[in-house]
Amino acid sequence: MELQKRKNQLDFSKIENEIRVFAPATVANMICGFDILGFAVDAPGDEVAMYRTTEPGVRIRSIQGDDGRLPLDPDKNTVSACVKMLLQHLGIENEFGVEIELIKHMPIGSGLGSSSASTVAGLFAINNLLGNPLSKEELLPFCVEGERLACGHGHADNVAPALFGGITLIRGYEPLDVIKLPVPNDLYAGVVFPKVDVPTRDARQLIKGKVALKDAVTQWGNIAGLIAGLYESDYDLISRSMKDVLIEPTRAILIPEFYEMKQMAMDLGALSFGISGSGPSVVAITKDESIAKQITEKISAHLTAKEIESLHYVSAVNTVGPKIIN
Amino acid sequence: MELQKRKNQLDFSKIENEIRVFAPATVANMICGFDILGFAVDAPGDEVAMYRTTEPGVRIRSIQGDDGRLPLDPDKNTVSACVKMLLQHLGIENEFGVEIELIKHMPIGSGLGSSSASTVAGLFAINNLLGNPLSKEELLPFCVEGERLACGHGHADNVAPALFGGITLIRGYEPLDVIKLPVPNDLYAGVVFPKVDVPTRDARQLIKGKVALKDAVTQWGNIAGLIAGLYESDYDLISRSMKDVLIEPTRAILIPEFYEMKQMAMDLGALSFGISGSGPSVVAITKDESIAKQITEKISAHLTAKEIESLHYVSAVNTVGPKIIN
Structure with a gap:
């Protein structure tokens, strides 16, 4: 009923012809909070331009910056597939068409x-183009569905x-x-991407299905400390808490120079250092x-010296x- | 050096001759936070009366309400043993004596x-009697040592x-x-002690040394939610978060009528229900x-009907x- 009402409220005559949206990269896990925590960064991020078409259907016009790795088939590309899902959800897939540029x-x-x-x-763009019939909370399940298409798991710690x-x-x-947590004013993230291949699926498969309760207790003490530290803007507590005793020891194996990079970061005064997602x-x-x-x-220079881009x-x-x- | 200074500052002529202290019972784990969370309640609690004596040494004058289960030997009783430890730490065990009544x-x-x-x-009493040479933070390690004497583990989630x-x-x-967390104004605890014997050691031994990572993630999502709920005074979030998927299923076996009691509590509108410590x-x-x-x-009446005091x-x-x- 609610949905029908919203569909009826959509006024196609007032809808913009195009929109351009930026969405941020994210650091999942936030070091100690495997599968539950994540934060967004100002850079990098992705850009979607979306154009309204009279012909129904969702098409990918172009993709830039992917070295040809992402599918142009609108049913296989997660952006177009999610946009299509949203139009179907609203029951307007035959009334409305879009073309997508992904940068x-x-x-x-x-x-x-x-x-x-x-x-x-993509989902923020189509929702805006339609005059925001859905709230962000209502968009979230579509984003999670996109993750399932892209990675095989419907995780939400990035979306x-x-x-x-x-x-x-x-x-x-x-x-x-999903709970929004407070962001202390002076919190910064320095991200380095060493150009080596670590597929998400492999990284997950490395992780053991069982963990020592003792280590789990250490981990959730740290998670609790991090949440308290964020609410208190207590950087010392944040620093003491952002330690991962469970996942990092396994995943670090896949990352060249991990412990050397960590040492450099901590020596230079980082509150914490770890793996992003x-x-x-x-x-x-x-x-x-x-x-x-x-x-x-410093880390980039070190990696360059080791011939890692x-x-x-x-x-x-x-x-x-x-x-x-724009 | 610091300790010597404090010892020198102790003015025995100004010290009171007696003191009486109440300390509260505590609910460790706070349902979802095994080994890391705990809270104090107004009732019940224990009482210690302490009397200064001219003769050095720590003695137990009497213990009431223990049905003769606690040792009167000052080296075996944890209260007197901890008080003695504190006097030794301050280097005044030969200058100061106390007698203890434990109620x-x-x-x-x-x-x-x-x-x-x-x-x-006991430790709060002796510290007060001496004019508070130690802060609460400094008293904590002595309290933890007391737990080690009493239970074999130096846990801090009760002390x-x-x-x-x-x-x-x-x-x-x-x-x-140790981090002090905010206490929402309207949070109450209804505690029921069924008079059955569950020694702490046995209850700990039942718990498995390894847990499924999946369950650990559920648990630490709940712990993080509880901390956020406490900061936000968000009772719905507190309620959604206070669930224990790891420890309760094992320990509940030792508690008669556990799931019946839980059902009654939730039916009557509890935010959460679980095992205390x-x-x-x-x-x-x-x-x-x-x-x-x-x-x-209601729970007490149910237990009475089942012939459980x-x-x-x-x-x-x-x-x-x-x-x-007093």
Whole structure:
């Protein structure tokens, strides 16, 4: 009923002909919060341009920056597939058509939520083009569905921060329960992406199905400490808490120079350092932009010396999520 | 050096001759936070009266309410042993003597932090009698040592809330890192102690050393949700988060009528219901005192019908910890 009402409220005569949206990259896990925490960064991110067409259907007009790795078939590409799902949900797939340009400003398979950024940009764009019939909360399940298409798992720890901005907690999945956490003012992230291949599926398969209860207790003490630290803007507590005793020891194996990079970051004053999502990107959390810059530059230089190409980004926590550009 | 200075500052001529202290019972784990969370309640609790003597040494004058179960030997009784440790730490064990009366107002082996309440009362009493040479933070390690003597484990999830009051998080043990969490105004606890024997050691041994990572993720999502809920005074979030998928299924086996009691509590509007510490006491968390009363009365009547004796208590979260009485 509710949906029918919203569909009836859609006024196609007032709808814009095009829109351009940026959605941010995200750092899932936030070092100690495997599968439950994540935050958005100002850079990098992905861009989606969307054009209204008179002919119904969802088409991919072009994809830039993916080195030809992403499918142009609208049923296989997660952005177009999610947009189509949303139009079907609203029951307007025969009344409305769009063409999509996807401009990837970030590497695929980097552990920075590349597919999430694209999916969120696409869904935010179509929802805006339609006059925002759905709230962000209502868009979230479509974003999660996009993750399932892209990675085989319907995780929300990238799409939630990409969509809502800031730091998000996925309390649980049944039903999906996302909590926005406070963002301390001076929190910065220095991200380095070493150009090595770590497919998300492999990174997940490495992780053991059983863990020592003792280690789990250490981990959830740290998670609880991090949440308290965010509410208190207590950077010392954040630093003491952002430690991963469970996942990092396994995943770090896949990342060249991980412990050397960690040592450099901590020596330069990082609050914490760890793996972004399933890697291979790594992240230094700092309470100062200049420290994050020093860290990423030093790590990049180190990787170059070891003949490993890399990209690096320094950014505050992005608190807005996707935004209309131009 | 610091200690010597404090010792020199002690002015024995100004010290009171006696003191009487109450310290609160505590609910460790707070349902979802095994080994890291705990809170203090206004009732029940233990009482320690302490008398200065000219003759050095620490003696137990009497113990009431323990049915003869606690040792009178000052080296074996945890209260006197901890008091002695503190006097030795200050280097004044040959200059100062005390006699202790311990009045137990709460059952031993109930899962309500009985030994913690006594130890905290004793250490708070001696520190006050001496003019407070140590801060509460400095008293904590002595309290933890008391737990080690009493239970064989140096856990802090009972002594920390008993000493500091309120809701405490033990972020980690190396070093001991205790965080005081906010206490929402309307949070009440209805505690029922079914008089059955569940020794802490047995309750711990039942728990498996390894847990499924999937369950650990569920648990730490809930723990993170609870911390956020406490900061936000969001009772719905607190309720959704206070679930224990890891420990309760095992420990509940030892508690008669556990699931029947849980059903009654949830039917009457509890935010959550679970085991207090290692049990057999159970606790209903409510946002209203009258709901907590209804729950404890209904559960007690049910246990009586099943020929199980019980005690019950309703209380707000105690936010002060130990206090001087009379």
